[in-house]
Amino acid sequence: MRELRDLQLPLNQTQKIRLRRALQQLQDLASKASSSASVTVADTIPVNHEDGVLKGHGTSELDGEVVATLCGVVERVNKLVYVRALRARYKPETGDIIVGRVTEVAQKRWRLEINFSQDAILMLSSMNLPDGIQRRRTAVDELNMRSIFEESDVICAEVRGFQHDGSLHLQARSQKYGKLERGQLLTVPPYLVKRRKQHFHHVEKFAVDLILGCNGFIWVGEHVEARDNMVEDQDNKSEQQNSKLNTRSLRLEEQESTYTPxxxxxxxxxxxxxxxxxxxxxxxxxxxxxxxxxxxxxxxxxxxxxxxxxxxxxxxxxxxxxxxxxxxxxxx
Structure with a gap:
């Protein structure tokens, strides 16, 4: 539980007492709800040596006993015993929804900062092009990469996995992924965002999109409707039939699109x-x-x-x- 000295709040004496009491009650409730034992460094972890225990991450053997080498919660999977750190850094897993910021536009790839020990890579071939057509990427597409994403752009993507060279690769082959605009990017400790089935949330009451990135980057921005390719094709046909009227309407739409209520x-x-x-x-x-x-x-x-x-x-x-x-x- 977070200590008072870490909060950096101008608390008066009464507020300090109230907050300390609340945090202590939360800690007590958490310890009662958790069936796993909490340990600190050098604590002994009770195990049955006759079962052939496998010592995992955060454990070591000392004088015939299994001891913890970091602070956390003891987890057991069959014969494997390990310690899960409460405040660990982000460790990417395949399928994670992440939010990142473009740091470099390179050859056929973008490099992103994702709050990890190394930058992630989004290949040009691993994302949908603006026209929505599934086709091979050409030299023209490579020349137009900056028109899609450029430095400092905020992007939502999915972790594809680690490649043979050790680099972390992303993919954005869905309408829900891509560039994020008109909002705020927040950074929180990654351990506060648990992996869930749904990380995209549309708060209809406020017309706001909320994306909880597994890497601790959280996006809060204006709601954007993901358009289907079939709908876009129908719209293009109608635009060709009414070019003059649509030119005026597009100008109005451009003016409206640059304004957030x-x-x-x-x-x-x-x-x-x-x-x-x-x-x-x-x-x-x-x-x-x-x-x-x-x-x-x-x-x-x-x-x-x-x-x-x-x-x-x-x-x-x-x-x-x-x-x-x-x-x-x-x-x-």
Whole structure:
């Protein structure tokens, strides 16, 4: 659980006591809910040596006993015993949804920063082209790479896996992947984002897209409809038939497309601040907890900047204690 000294909040004495009590209660609830034992460095891990125990990551043998070499939770898979670190760095797995930022446009590839020990690579052949047609990439496509993605662009993609040369490769062969615009990119510790079936969330109430990247990069931006290729083809035919009218409408659409409504901007900032508060407290991030924090800020009539204040942070911690306590009672 996050210590008070890590929060960097101007807490008064009463708020410190309330927050410390809430964090302690959350720690107690977590220890009761977890059947696995928590260990620190040099703690002995009880095992049955007669079963032929396999010592995994975070364990070592000392004087005939299995001891932990890092802080975390003891996990057991058949005969394998290992320690899962609570605050580990991001370790890519095939199929992970990630958000990254382009750092270099190279030959037939883009290089991305994804909060990992090395940059990831997105090949030109591993993504959909803007025209949506499945075909071989040509020299013209390679020359037009900067018209697709350029340095500092934020991209959503999927982890394809490690190649034989040790490099991490991505793919973006779906309408839901690609360039992200009109929003905020947030960076949180990767261990706060658990792998789930769904990492793309459309918050219809606020017309906002929320993407929880497994690598700790979170995107909060204006909602964008993913257009189907068949629909685009029909639109192109109708545009050719009504060229003059469509020229005027396209100009209006271009003007509208460069403008994000004020209400949507405020919603993006409010959701982003909710993520910042939860991250500062060390809470796991999912769409339910994030939107619950947003709703509470609205019910308290808080301005967006007031969400980053000490009092609201303490209230969120106390609210989380009530939520987890109620869940514990329901299980019983």
């Amino acid at each position: 004020v209400e949507t901007r405020q919603s993006i900032c409010r959701i982003a601040n909710a993520v910042r508060v939860l991250s500062s407290l060390g809470f796991s991030l999912n769409v339910e907890v994030i939107m619950g924090t947003v709703e509470q800020s609205i019910s308290l009539n808080l301005d967006i900047h007031e969400m980053l204040g000490a009092e609201f942070c303490v209230q969120i911690a106390e609210r989380e204690v009530e939520r987890r306590s109620s869940l514990t009672k329901k299980r019983r």
